[in-house]
Amino acid sequence: MIKTIISFVSAIILSVSFSAFSKTKVTWSMESNADRDPIFLEKLQNAYNSAQDKYELEIQFEPNETRIESLRTSMLAGMGPDIVETPGPSYVKEYQEAGMLENLDSYAAEFGWKDKLIPWAYSSGVFDGSLYAIPKTHESMVMLYNKTLFEENGWKVPTTLEELEDVAGKIKAKGMDVYTYGSSGWQPTHEHLVGIYLNNYAGPQAVYEAITGEREWTDPVFIEALELLKRHMVDEGWWSGSLENYYAIGWDDFHAQFATRGAAMMTIGTWTFQATSLGIGQSGDEWGWAPLPSLSSNSGGPNFMIAIGTTMSVNAAAKNKDGAIDVLNWIMSNKDVVIDIASDFQFGEFVVPLLLDDSDIPSTISPQVTSYLNEYARITGEGNYGYCTWTFWPAEPGVHIWKDMEVVWAGDISVEDFMYDHQKMWDKARKKNETLPVPLRD
C-alpha cells in the first residue's frame, strides 16, 4: 500500500515538474502599480499560463520612473524582455528606428489582428508601413463634475465657453475651485490641458492639419487657444485656485479635493475612473462626466481626444519570440479576458482597443463609465475625435509642449514665441522622419 502511495505521489510530482520545465518562459516588463499588479498577475499572467502548456508568461513589475530607463539600457545591450511595453508611440518610434522591435506584419496577417482592433488604434502602431506595436490601453480626456453639487445649486453642465465661464463664476462665488488638478509628481500633466485647449478651441481638424504639416503651429487659431488657457490658468486660477497650487498638487490631493467639494470639476483622462469612483463614492456625493466643452465655434461640437496609454511590442532580440507573439495573440483573441481586467479598473486601464459591442460592456461597471463608453464609441465613430499630445507628437516637440508651457504661464515668453519655437521643433522632427502615425480624417 505504502509503495503504491509513494509511486502515485512521485508520478504526480514528476508530471507537474515535467510540465513546468517543458514550458518556455516569456518575459514582460510592465509598469508597476500597487492596485493593479495583483489583478494583472491573476487575470493575465496566471490565466494565460493555465490556458496553454507551451509557454510560461512571467510579468516583471517596475515603476515607470525607473523602468523606462532600465528598459532602454537592456535593449541597447541586446537583452530586454520578450514583450516590450512602452509609454506611447514616440517611444515605439525610437525603438523601431533602432531596429530593436520585431516587425509584426506577418503575424497580424496570420491572426487577423487588423480586424480585431479599432482602426485608428491599429494604425497608431504602424511605422514606415509596418506594424510594430499594439496598444495595451487607449484613453481620452473628459470633464468630471460633482453631480450632487451641481444639482443642489441648479448649475448646468457647461458645453460651451460661455456656459463654462458662467458656471466657473458661480463655483468661485461659493468659495470652491473651478477645477481640481495638479502637476506635482507628474510634470507632463500640463500637456493634458494644452491638448484640451488646442482640440476644443482650434478644433481637431486644425490640429490634424498642423500634425500633418498642412498648417503651421504659429497659426492665430492655436495662439488664441493657448492665450485662453493662459487666462484661465494664470489670471483666473481655475485649476486648484492658482498656478502655484496647481504645481504643488498631486494625484491623491486632487482626488481628495474633488471628493470633499474643494473643487466642483476636474479635467482628467479616463484612466481616473477607478480612483474617482472609489474616492467620491466614500463622500456620499455622485459624480458625473461630460465631454470637454467647445471653447469656440472652430471646434465643431463635442469631440473626444484619442490617445494610446501604453503599447506592447515584441523585442527583436527576444529569447522567446514565438511565445511573445502567442501572448499578444491570446490577449487579442480573448475579448472576455480584456473586458474582465478592464472592468476591474472601471475601464481606466488595460482597455485594449478591441472592437466591442454594447452587449460586451458588463453590468458590473459603474453607470457613468458605461455611458462614457457608449458616447465615446458614438462620437469617435462619427469621426469627431481630437488628438492627444502624448500619442501624436514626436519626442522633442512632445516634451516642449508641456515643459516650456510653464515659461508661457510665467510670462517669460509670449504664446507667439512659444509656438514659433514649437513649429521649429516640428520642422526638425519632420526632417529627421520622427513624426508619428496619425489616422486619416474623413
Add this chain to the structure above:
Amino acid sequence: MNFLSKKSYIAWYFVIPVVFIHLFVIGIPSILSLALCLTDWSGLGKINYVGFENFIELFDDRYFKKAIFHNILWTIIFLTVPVCIALMCAYLLTGIKRGQMFYRLAFFFPYMLASVVNCQIWKYLFHPIHGLGGFFESIGIEALASSPFTTKETSLYAAAFVDGWHFWGFLVVIYLTGMYQVDNHLYEAADIEGASKFQKFRYITLPMIRPIFIFSLMIIIIWSVPVFDYVYILTGGGPAYSSEVVANYLYTHAFVRFNVGYASAVGTLMFIYVIFIVGIFGLLRKLGWEI
C-alpha cells in the same frame, strides 16, 4: 620579473581591483560620453557625427544659460550661508562640555537621511492644502499660502535652503574636528592677553583650521556643479526653469527629450569646469598654499 615583487609595487596590486571597477564604471562611460557630445545620438539607434553643432546650439540656449546662472548662484549661497552657520555653531559647540553629543547628532542627523526623505518632509510642510500653506490661508495670510517650491521667485532659494539644511551639519562636524586639533595653549595665551571670544576665533581658530576650511570650500564648489537630487525632487527645475540647474538640464535632455548627444555636450562642459576648479586648487597647493 624581480621588479614585480618590489615593495614599492605592493600598494599598486591592492588598488588594481578598484582601478578596474573605476575604469569600467566611470572611465569608459566618461570617455564614451565625451565622444557622444559630437553626435546627435538619441540614446537608441544610429549615431551621426555632427561636429560642434551641439556646443553651438548650447551657447545659444537661453535655458542652459539660465541653468549655469543658477549653478553659480547655488555655489555662492552654499559658500556663504551654510559655511557661516556651521563655523559659528562648531565654534560655539567647542565651548559646550555637557550635552555636546546631542547637538552634534541633531545637526548631523539630516545629513544621514536620504535626500528623497528630506525633500518629502519639506514638501509636505509647505503643501498648500495639508501644510503651512493651508494654515496661512485659513488665518488670512494669502501671501504665504503658496508653496515656495512652486513659486517662480522663490523655488531656487527654497530648494537651496532644504539642501543647505541637510548639508550644514556635515560642515559642523568637519569644522569641529579641525577645531579640536588646535593647540589649547594658544587659547590660554590669548586669555592671558585678554582676547575676546571673537578675537580668539578670528586670530587663532580660523587660521589654524585653514586647510580644513579651504577643503570645505573646494568640495562645495565642486559639489555645486552636479547638484541634482534636491532640485529634481523638490521642483523638477521649475516652475518655468526658475530653479533649473545644469545637471537637471542634462538629465532632461538625456532621458526625457532623447537628446543624448546634446546632454553629453552639457556633461562635457561640466567636466571641463570641474577639472578647471581642481586645477586651480592644485596650482595653489604647488604655490605653497596650505590647502
